Amino acid sequence: YGAIGVASATRQPLDYFAAGRRVPAIIAGLALAITALGGTGLVSLTGAFFVSGFDALAITIGGLAGFVLMAILLAPFLRKFGAYSVPTFLGRRFESRLIRLVSALLLAVPMLLLIVAELKIVSAIGSWLTSTPQPLLIVIFSGIALVTVVLGGMRGLSWSNAAQAITVLFAFLVPAAMVAVIVTKLPIPQLSYGPIVRSLLKQESALSLPSVAAQPFAFSLPDAGFATIAKPFATPFGAIGPAAFVITMVIVMTGLAAAPWLLPRVSTTPGVHETRKSLGWATFVFGVLVLTMTSVAAFLRAPLMEFVLASKPGQLPDWITVLQTYGLVEIQADTTRMTLGSIAFARDGVFLALPIATGLPSAFVYLAAASAIAAALASIGAAAVALGNVISEDIINGFSWEPRSDTVRLTLARTMLAVGLGGGMVLALALPADPLKLLLWAITITGATAFPTLVLSIWWKRINGFGALAGMLAGFTIATVAISASAVGLIGVADIVAAGVALPVGTIAALLVSALTPAPSRHALELVRDIRVPGGQILYDREMQRLRLKQRRSAT
Secondary structure, three states: OHHHHHHOOOHHHHHHEEEEEEEEOHHHHHHHHHHEEEEEEEEHHHHHHHHHHHHHHHHHHHHHHHHHHHHEEEEEHHHHHOOOOOOHHHHHOOOOOOHHHHHHHHHHHHHHHHHHHHHHHHHHHHHHOOOOOOHHHHHHHHHHHHHHHHOOHHHHHHHHHHHHHHHHHHHHHHHHHHHHHHHHHHOOOHHOOOOHHHHHHHHHHHOOOOOOOOOOOOOOOOOOEEEOOOOOOOOOOOEHHHHHHHHHHHHHHHHHHHHOHHHHHHOOOOOOHHHHHHHHHHHHHHHHHHHHHHHHHHHHHHHHHHHHHHOOOOOHHHHHHOOOOOOOOOOOOOOOOHHHHHEEEEEEHHHHHHHOOOOOOHHHHHHHHHHHHHHHHHHHHHHHHHHHHHHHHHHHOOOOOOOOOHHHHHHHHHHHHHHHHHHHHHHHHHOOOOHHHHHHHHHHHHHHHHHHHHHHHHHOOOOHHHHHHHHHHHHHHHHHHHEEEEEEEEOOOOHHHHHHHHHHHHHHHHHHHHHHOOOOOHHHHHOOOHHHOOOOOHHHHHHHHHHHHHHHHHOO
């Protein structure tokens, strides 16, 4: 990956910030899917499916719906505008340097959280593989990510992400397919694990596994560490209540659709049509990976249920013993007969445990680990490039519409990329947080802050700068306060559920303030009209050309 990034080095701003706008739709789609899921989603959500069953679908359904929302409401129009970052688009759309600066500062927070989450998960997997201390691995993987993207920017990111996506698809799907062949005789785990689920229902009934009914707003997916199975696999609303399930889906859907580390990727495709196709590919690949994650969880539950049902006093099967040796399983009680409550699995080790439990060679375990590392590096690179561009383009240069020289612009972008990634590395070393929780916080803050303003900026011409600013500040403030209050125990509602109120409040604030303040200018209305027309010249490129000509005339 580093070699691809170094080979993609460029001195052209268009290549650095938008990969020359020539990334094929399928490559952009692969990168979007792998970046959105990341190592945290691939690893932690697989464990969540294993422990909590289909309740974890609240997150993955929201992710799939997020790509649909992005494809319909946002991506084609942002591609027509052609800005390199979300704050740049908002600043130009509302003709406000203040909005550009404020949105950049607000959206930098979730990008930092994402970098921290991915560094946490990739260092944990690397430490399991090599027994190297996690702090050292955080530094090492930060350096690898920096080498991969610092010289080529979005160009290096696009092509290294393509290699990482191929690695994830091969290394994650092949072990699952081999297990499916062993268990079902079919190498398609996404479609063949239905009979396994039906047998699980019978085994769970024989074990008298209770069907827990969660409270409407309950949200209790397993935390990092070891967890025991407490509910049937296919029974809904045992770990997440019905209301919390819907709130989680909406939060993930809006947060992913407006993600500032994903949306700039749409500007790398050759045109609006290719952008739509790339979102189609992203949805397909994301869906395949989600189905594979659920199949991995089901295939690992099956031998566990068989063991517990046939358990003999004082005897452990070889695969449980091996998993215990590798630190992926804990036997929590010394009992004469094993129960589900006495066997705890590491949530972030479930995807590694399946090849071991089914007797596959260790090479398949290493393949699974390689998929998680590749996905995490893809997500770290995307967030670092987006964060560096936001700092350099929208914060440092945010008070001027005039572009700097190519050399200064690229040097500043590369420097700020290193600074942003370094900040994420320092936070990852200092914060003892759960990667899945950090990922959900990042998505929640993004949806509450950016989604209402982005959608309204395209689909409601009456919104003005005052409304946009009010909507972003209200959404960000409420989301962060709700998450913080839940984290320290001031409120009894889960953080992501409590922060769900930020999305409607931010939307209402944007609507009300816009309606009570002066209408936007004629130029802003014409800009919206141009954005809605798929064909024609890219608006941002046209503006940059005009400003360059103006600078040359002034110089002469």
